Amino acid sequence: MTHRPYPSPDRALHQLARHDDETPPYTEPRPLSPLERQLFEGAAAMVKAAQPGLTAVAANLLAAFQPRPAGSEETTG
Secondary structure (H helix, E strand, C coil), X not given: CCCCCCCCHHHHHHHHHHCCCCCCCCCCCCCCCHHHHHHHHHHHHHHHXXXXXXXXXXXXXXXXXXXXXXXXXXXXX
């Protein structure tokens, strides 16, 4: 089967318009309800309050897996 181009540019544009992308146009997000706003603000406050403790835990965990220098009694040779 061979390719048959459209007989006119208007017909081609019409066909393209019919089979255009089905993605809906971007719309602005709806505003948050008071309950949603309160939940997000509470979650943000909890994360901010927990951050120093989590940073200390992460530092301790990283330090636990760092190689230690061997003392003279631990060397073999």
